[in-house]
Amino acid sequence: MSDNPFFATSTLVHELPPFAEIREEHYLPAFDQGMALQLDEIAGIVADPEPPTFDNTVVALERSGAMLKRVAAAFENQGDSDTSPGLQELDAEISPRLARHRDAVHLDAGLFARIDALYRRRSELGLDPESLRLLERRHTAFVRAGAELPAADQQRLREINAELAAAATAFRRNLMDDTRARAIVLDGPEQLAGLSADAVAAAAENGRALGRDGSYVLSLKNFSNQTELAQLTDRSLRALLLAASLGRAAEANGPLAIRTAGLRAERAALLGHPSHAAYVVADETAGSVAAVDAMLARLAGPAVANAEREAAELLAAARADGLTSIAAHDWAYYAERVRQSAYQVDAAELRPYLELERVLHDGVFFAAQLVYGVVLQERPELVAYHPDARVFEVFDGDGGSLGLFVGDFFARDSKRGGAWMNELVQQSHLLGKRPVVVNNLNIAKPAPGEPALLTWDEVRTLFHEFGHALHGLFSDVRYPLFAGTEVPRDFVEFPSQVNEMWMVRPEVLANYARHHATGEPLPAELVERMAAAESFGQGFRTVEYLGAAVIDWAWHTLPAGTEVADAEEFEAQALARAGLAVAAVPPRYRTAYFSHVFAGEYSAGYYAYIWSEVLDADTVEWFASNGLGARESGEVFRRELLARGGSRPALDCFRAVVGRDPEIGPLLARRGLA
Template identity: 35%
Template sequence: MKRTRTLLTIGLASFVMQSVAIPTDGMGANDNPLLQKSGILFNAPDFSKIKDTDYLPAIELAIKQNREEINEIVNNKKKPTFENTILALEKSGVQLDKVTSVFYGLTSAHKTPVIAETEKKVTPMLTELENEIKFNKKLFERIKYVYDKEFKKLKGEDKRLTEVVYKNFVRSGALLPADKMERMKQINIRIAELQQQWGDMLPEATNTAIVWVTSKQELSGLSEADIAQCKKDAESRGGKAPYCIVITNTTQQAILTTLDNRNLRKRVFEASRHRADGTRQFNTFPYVVEIAKLRAEAAALMGYKNYASYSLEKTMAKTPDNVYSFLKQLIKDYTPKAEAETKAIEAYAQKTMGANFKLQPYDRFYYSAKMKQEAYNLSEDQIKPYFNIDSVQKNGVFYAANRAYGLTFKERKDIPTYHPDMKVFEVIDKDGKPLALFYSDYYRRATKRGGAWMSSFAKQSGLREQQPVIYNCCNYAKAPEGQPTLITWDEVCTLFHEFGHALHGILSNCKYNTLSGTATARDFVEMPSQFNETFASIPEIFDNYAKHTETGQPMPTELKEKMLTSINYHAAYALGENLAATCLDLAWHMLGVNEIPSADEAAEFETKVLREIGLYNEQIPPRYSTSYFNHVWGGGYAAGYYSYLWTEVLAVNVADCFEKRGALNPEVGQDFRNKVLSRGNTKEQLQLFIDFTGMNAPDPSGLLKARGL
């Protein structure tokens, strides 16, 4: 019954919170555009009419309505049945889902001061409602009666919905005795408060970690376009110096690849690594420790040894032992390759810097890039002109979806958005019928958190007669007015990745909202997105979008072959930073309440964990350090960050099936659509995988090969 939005790829923001008074102006349901049908296709939100001040009264009214709906179910005098209990519960909260789906889209992508203040007010309201529903004894008695008496007789999605609803209530603590149930309520409230506070502090910490640069000479190595971006970023952030380097959400910063000034590289790396660990202005460790303790306590109340055991029970992996077994084999195979890679980069740097030169983490990207350029006679400046973001989207991402699934995309400039940078597309199915709306919001701004993600303004549901209204958000630097926005290969892959999530929502064909779209286990939901990345390098698709932004000519064959061959150059780093972050996440959630370190000990705990599992490497730090690991402390990936690697295995297996049967064969795409993308959580996810691939279980043997290792 969780009402807050769980986003798929979590990052950081650059936004300073302010205290704002929110006028409510007495608006009622008849006046509030959020509570009315918009008149737009699929009842998409009409942002031309919605004001920031509309959200609070709309959510308050929707909460009131949802309470009335729950009371009606509970007070029904008739014997509990699927129809009057499970189905009635599924039909409840439609208005609240509608309003909060739009609201939480803005809290991540366009958090104005009014939206930020509203979030502070509605978070405890929604947590209270969630507790009321999850711990409603009479409601659960009715659900349990249906589960005990009718479950075996039910079929299809009715049966799956009953199972999911019942188990969700049980996992929330519905079977706990009164005293433990009360404590669980308190834990839920406090975690919600802490995550709200985390969400306020981390963006501010990242914004404050900006590295100011006084002269253009210090930016030696950057292209003129990148220098212009640093100037633009400085102007938009107060102009304390002529230029600035903005810190992005991950530990390593892509700009270190080309920055000649070693001292500046160090400043950027240190600003990133220490943005929120207390060595600067901000310290998130107190939030980390308290959230970890509360999660451990909640797991103990439910009878589990630790939170990881509790959380993983509902995933494909099932247990921490299974996850660690998977990770330890990867670590074993990865370690010698990482060591060899580091030695090679350091030896290369010593050729110009002297035999005593010691490679530092802020040097790695710089010298690796030079080695790559030397090995392949290739530079980013040669490649980027072929990756115009508009062409990548329309001639790459959309073209692949057309070839694989028969979808076409019609831009709808008449549909309002919450920001002028956004675009809206009507998605049309192969039969010519409108299927969905898709919004893209690709450029960074101060009101948007970092990273890239997919979510929905409305999920698909046959029962609700609702077609999907889906969006993708990214954080690319927008080119100056009149110039094309050029992106890197990694950013190209991100567009394909996030659109893979979007397709999971767009192609959903489920009866129930609870089961539709991306409502799957964490260690399955990243599979469609990671698989969709494989389309980016298929020759027919690549050649269709990778055209020079000025001449319109396709990338020359020699350059294309060099670029695609070089993709996995020095690939150990990417795997290592992911493994390190994954093991940190698991380590925090394998602890009992009394084993959680203090805030002052948190940094030391991180080092200890990485040393013990064989991943402590100053050259390859975690992709996210504990103090800014938003997936885990602010998002929905607690004890679940391993899912990126786990689902990469699934994606490699699926890609192999596509390749064998024809990567762009419409019959294969339709089969994948029918058996996976359209099915949401209507079946166990392992069964969906088996249904499409014909394999009895995932095969991890191809992962390292796919990564070039």
């Protein structure tokens, strides 16, 4: 495999992976070689006859595994963004092996002995703050991985971790397969009455892309309440669409979720914690299970009361159609009717003003320049992993190149649902690397030559995910362990949520919200009505979110040895206990398609979105009231928080910006829960 592109550092700009050269058969040999090389590097650290020093142990560990990082970053991104049966088979093989490899590093007794010796005399080493934090965080990671456990318990940990990795891979594959299978296939456009013309055309284009020429296909998004429910006038089709969404992968993934939760609880017990949630949150900003319990309990009652008030409004509108109750598949449809009636805001009316290229360049990128002084320039000669993925170079205010941004915005059959940010290369002064980050969305691809018109929520998602991208791009740390988004899970969503604020700032909104055909700006009175309508539906959105957070929390607060017979019954009981069993408001994710939790990194961490939103809402108020302009405020936020990554405690970064501890009041006001 001398031609394997992973065997050498990329010579492209900022080490962008050479996707034009990468083939599926390159991955397995590169994984084999990458793992072997890192184990050799670890063995070299352990065998060093010199006493352990920060440089020959901790820094050497930071430098190790370069090839493995290259191949793993590219593979993870392609598996999420443009998978294939071959890649799925490889994922099933590689995931347990990677878990065993991580254990081989963290459970290496000789390596831990060197790190532990340094940790015990850390105050004598004269380390600068970032280096001291690196030593402390590395020591914590080894302890949390089981380095201090007896050999028998370590062996059981290895078995658990390998099985969990295999289960996560199976969960992802089951979900992707069933999501495809449950797409709604329709014969003619008349069945899509209520959808805008461009949405109908996108359904036809989706049918063509899926090999169903002449059909109109509604593919499922990863969350419960599908976006088309707000417009489809055919009630039976709405019911069919929501049922397809809610029933995804239940038979295959329900038992997998039970097994996964049980294994995580067993692992937590081995590591001295009463539950997986307790294990996770001990290393997050929340700090304790009690703190998360208290927040969820505080929000549930007011959120349900809000949703009940909204339901009464919806029912008043639905009675005109002869309905006597609001079902789950009716909520979005009548919410849109009420929004139109009360605020004269029609979601379909907005779409012509929200064309993807304009939103991207004159909204998202414009805001980044306004606030942070950066400029993005497309580099069409740089090849990404799929023709729809586009590469941009990011330049700082002084003209220097910060890194690369890859935007991959359209849905396709080979991409998982949702929206996310990946890092292909992490910034590090130690390794001399600039960041290469990816944003993935799932916007319906229009027919050739037609504009991609967005919903308001899709605009919000663009700004949100670019907030994650900025967190990676602005990273200014020495060690890769701290780069960009390497922060606690219940802090990582905070900067991305803050970035959403710019979508409605008058100078930004006026710059991008223009009619795609005429160039006319979004009418001022419509902007005012949109602002008034923002609070409508907060009850639904909060209950929907809290339902998913409670489901995650219930699974992961189980003590080891708890028997669960049926996943659906378990989640129903959890929602009832929390007071969130609102039949017309299904949780944003149910167990069987909750990839964040059962196939991702958010286990016992989905609460993070609203925990982070406390910081977000507080910071938005700081931006508005600190007396500084957007550019000056942006410099503070970038320097004290975005650039710092995980190099200092997360809440210290928040305090350095806002000047105090976070307060929950702004969140309660935003959500209508004060």
